[in-house]
Amino acid sequence: MERLAADAVICAEGYVFELERRGYLQAGAFVPEVLIDHPEVVERLHRDFVHAGSDVVQACTYYVHREKLRVIGREKDLEPMNLTALKIAKKVARETGTLFAGDICNTNIYDPEDKKALKEVDRIFEEEIGWAVDAGVDYIVAETFSWGGEALAALKAIKKHSKVPAVVTFSIHREDEVREGWSSAETCKRLEDEGADVVGLNCHRGPRTMMPLLKKIRKAVKCHVAALPVPYRTTPKEPSFMSLTDRMTPGERPFPTGLDPFTSTRNEIRDFGKEAYAMGIRYLGVCCGAGPHHIRALAESIGRHPEASDYTADMSKHAFFGTNKRIKEVQRVYREKL
Amino acid sequence: MTRKPTGKGPGLMARLDAGPVICAEGYLFELERRGYLQAGAYVPEVVLEHPELVEQLHREFVHAGSDVVEAFTYYAHRQKLRVIGREKDLEPMNRSALKIAKKVAKDTGTLVAGNICNTTIYDPADKASVKKVRAIFDEQIAWAVEAGVDFIIGETFAYAQEALLALEAIKSANQVAVINMAAHRNITREEWSWGDAARRLEQGGAEVVGLNCTRGPRTMMPILKQVRKAVTCHVSALPVPYRTTRLNPSFQSIIDKDCDLLPEHKAFPIALDPFTCNRFEIAEFAAEAHAMDVRFLGVCCGAGPHHVRAMAEAVGRTPPASRYSADMSKHYLFGKMTLGKGKRLKEADEAYAKTIAPGKS
Numbered sequence: 001m002e003r004l005a006a007d008a009v010i011c012a013e014g015y016v017f018e019l020e021r022r023g024y025l026q027a028g029a030f031v032p033e034v035l036i037d038h039p040e041v042v043e044r045l046h047r048d049f050v051h052a053g054s055d056v057v058q059a060c061t062y063y064v065h066r067e068k069l070r071v072i073g074r075e076k077d078l079e080p081m082n083l084t085a086l087k088i089a090k091k092v093a094r095e096t097g098t099l100f101a102g103d104i105c106n107t108n109i110y111d112p113e114d115k116k117a118l119k120e121v122d123r124i125f126e127e128e129i130g131w132a133v134d135a136g137v138d139y140i141v142a143e144t145f146s147w148g149g150e151a152l153a154a155l156k157a158i159k160k161h162s163k164v165p166a167v168v169t170f171s172i173h174r175e176d177e178v179r180e181g182w183s184s185a186e187t188c189k190r191l192e193d194e195g196a197d198v199v200g201l202n203c204h205r206g207p208r209t210m211m212p213l214l215k216k217i218r219k220a221v222k223c224h225v226a227a228l229p230v231p232y233r234t235t236p237k238e239p240s241f242m243s244l245t246d247r248m249t250p251g252e253r254p255f256p257t258g259l260d261p262f263t264s265t266r267n268e269i270r271d272f273g274k275e276a277y278a279m280g281i282r283y284l285g286v287c288c289g290a291g292p293h294h295i296r297a298l299a300e301s302i303g304r305h306p307e308a309s310d311y312t313a314d315m316s317k318h319a320f321f322g323t324n325k326r327i328k329e330v331q332r333v334y335r336e337k338l
Numbered sequence: 339m340t341r342k343p344t345g346k347g348p349g350l351m352a353r354l355d356a357g358p359v360i361c362a363e364g365y366l367f368e369l370e371r372r373g374y375l376q377a378g379a380y381v382p383e384v385v386l387e388h389p390e391l392v393e394q395l396h397r398e399f400v401h402a403g404s405d406v407v408e409a410f411t412y413y414a415h416r417q418k419l420r421v422i423g424r425e426k427d428l429e430p431m432n433r434s435a436l437k438i439a440k441k442v443a444k445d446t447g448t449l450v451a452g453n454i455c456n457t458t459i460y461d462p463a464d465k466a467s468v469k470k471v472r473a474i475f476d477e478q479i480a481w482a483v484e485a486g487v488d489f490i491i492g493e494t495f496a497y498a499q500e501a502l503l504a505l506e507a508i509k510s511a512n513q514v515a516v517i518n519m520a521a522h523r524n525i526t527r528e529e530w531s532w533g534d535a536a537r538r539l540e541q542g543g544a545e546v547v548g549l550n551c552t553r554g555p556r557t558m559m560p561i562l563k564q565v566r567k568a569v570t571c572h573v574s575a576l577p578v579p580y581r582t583t584r585l586n587p588s589f590q591s592i593i594d595k596d597c598d599l600l601p602e603h604k605a606f607p608i609a610l611d612p613f614t615c616n617r618f619e620i621a622e623f624a625a626e627a628h629a630m631d632v633r634f635l636g637v638c639c640g641a642g643p644h645h646v647r648a649m650a651e652a653v654g655r656t657p658p659a660s661r662y663s664a665d666m667s668k669h670y671l672f673g674k675m676t677l678g679k680g681k682r683l684k685e686a687d688e689a690y691a692k693t694i695a696p697g698k699s
Contacts, residue, residue, distance in 0.1 A: 020644070020662070022642070023401055023646075024659070024662060026661075026668075027663075027664035027666070028664050028669045028673070041394075044391075048372050051373055051374070052372075072668065108670040146690075231611075233612055238696065240694065242671075242694050242695060242696075243695060244696065248581075248616070248618070249618055253695065255672075256669075257616070257617060257664045258618055260579075260614035260616045260617075261613060261616060262612060263611035263614055264611060265605075265608075265609040265611050266608060267597065291372070292371065296373050307373075308374070311370070313376065313607075317379035318379070319418075319456075322378065322421075326417075326420055337523060
């Protein structure tokens with residue numbers, strides 16, 4: 001909260017997609033089994049994101065919950081997977097002087113009409129929050145809810161089972177509404193009223209289609225607002241990454257493994273960061289699809305100079321396009337032909 | 339001359355005679371993406387500053403199906419180091435890159451390759467430059483040979499004559515040579531056809547000749563066909579994973595009207611993301627090239643491990659990373675919709691999935 005009051009907090013997300021891209025996590029289930037199989041790869045990615053400007057090391061416990069582990073038949077690995085994720089994140093956070101965040105998320109079984117399901121959702125949140133508190137997290141992120149009620153249940157669980165701040169972000173698909181039909185601004189207001197420290201949106205929408213919703217949210221609440229879009233070129237017609245179409249992908253639906261040709265450039269992320277910050281949005285990140293280059297652009301957009309900025313592009317030294325005096329004249333002529 | 343490979347198993351030529359060899363490239367772009375290498379100069383300073391990052395990427399590419407660990411010495415040559423004012427680091431940079439690559443190759447039973455590349459100073463009209471280029475090649479090759487590489491890749495040449503000079507240098511060191519040229523245009527810089535250039539390289543003793551970098555799968559394929567027809571030796575193809583077109587056939591010529599990073603809406607090199615090929619396009623390219631009997635296959639600048647895995651799987655491999663290849667039957671919304679196998683996915687979500695997927699809501 002002090003960091004948010006003073007300036008802004010950059011929080012890299014997108015672990016699941018980036019680890020999938022690196023070949024260590026299966027698309028579909030999207031459970032980070034990599035925690036058990038290759039913990040060093042997770043630690044590396046945390047470090048890459050901090051190096052690129054993330055102020056937060058968010059434990060890679062997205063989808064490490066009981067329901068998901070049942071789907072993949074690894075329920076017995078639930079606790080070790082959570083503890084490992086928290087341990088790795090804490091190690092990197094403490095070594096780099098960044099914040100250490102726990103993470104709970106959409107359970108996929110929430111159903112307001114089903115009391116048994118609601119009880120199971122509470123149990124899922126309670127056990128994961130318990131492990132996060134034991135690990136000593138600085139705060140807890142609850143994310144990617146499509147039900148406003150599930151986001152509220154997550155918030156309630158954080159308040160009940162921990163003393164740390166709650167950042168609650170949810171996801172908007174094609175229409176500006178959660179599954180109950182509440183608008184994103186209304187949902188944020190309800191979360192603020194119930195005591196969330198930071199409220200906002202993550203995932204599903206790219207910068208262009210998340211921005212209009214953020215403007216309404218920023219007006220609707222007084223607390224800090226979070227914005228963590230996916231780095232994809234979503235459009236008013238196809239506003240979420242799940243609704244994008246591409247004729248060069250089998251089935252024409254690029255979500256989730258054919259999204260590459262929709263990836264936002266670093267300058268689009270930079271522009272988004274600038275605009276969001278100017279609106280008073282202080283909790284900024286990038287979700288599924290984020291690479292360290294996006295995180296650096298976001299950090300630089302609010303005036304930061306993370307370690308990775310030492311390697312920010314300098315085209316004066318390019319072999320063909322450079323202006324450096326050692327670049328030969330013959331190359332300058334040739335580049336026009338390129 | 340027979341050479342004993344570094345890792346377990348056969349050497350390059352035996353592997354090629356038996357079937358395809360996958361060679362991941364694109365180290366520069368991927369490490370730039372990860373925030374440890376500067377775009378522009380594109381010198382692999384990371385080899386000295388963060389060697390663990392280079393080792394990690396080698397391992398990721400092998401995990402994804404690369405049969406080759408290519409030493410990250412691309413642009414670690416005297417001319418480039420002069421541009422960035424680090425000429426004194428030339429030898430340690432080369433030796434460190436070779437050492438890391440060799441270690442990973444040995445651990446994983448893959449081949450280790452040395453790498454030399456376009457010097458950016460080659461000028462056929464300037465004899466002094468030709469001499470300098472040869473000296474650049476010779477010193478890098480000597481370090482590679484000392485490190486015990488299995489073969490040497492000479493790559494990204496726009497001048498066929500510079501490629502021939504690289505071949506000559508590799509052959510004077512008695513090494514197996516893979517020579518790849520970068521087809522910025524429909525002809526080489528000295529205005530030979532690519533088929534003609536490939537033929538001269540084969541006649542010069544190259545074991546493998548072909549194309550790398552600059553072109554995406556779609557625009558490399560027609561030139562690859564010319565090369566395949568022109569030679570009888572093994573052929574290589576390592577496109578960049580970008581959606582290049584007939585109008586903009588190279589990644590340097592891609593225009594993006596939504597991009598204001600560089601003059602004239604140029605996307606190259608740091609705003610190419612929205613032109614990236616997905617894994618399905620890479621798989622298609624690999625299958626087509628393989629069917630043409632192009633056996634040395636890889637992906638160049640822009641490649642991620644997911645592209646390399648798609649390529650390996652397209653030629654019938656199941657690298658360790660295939661354990662994590664997509665299975666959408668387990669997706670919480672689209673599981674049932676796509677494959678009908680996700681047993682635990684809730685009925686209620688099936689109707690909801692339809693409202694968020696492409697199409698009318």
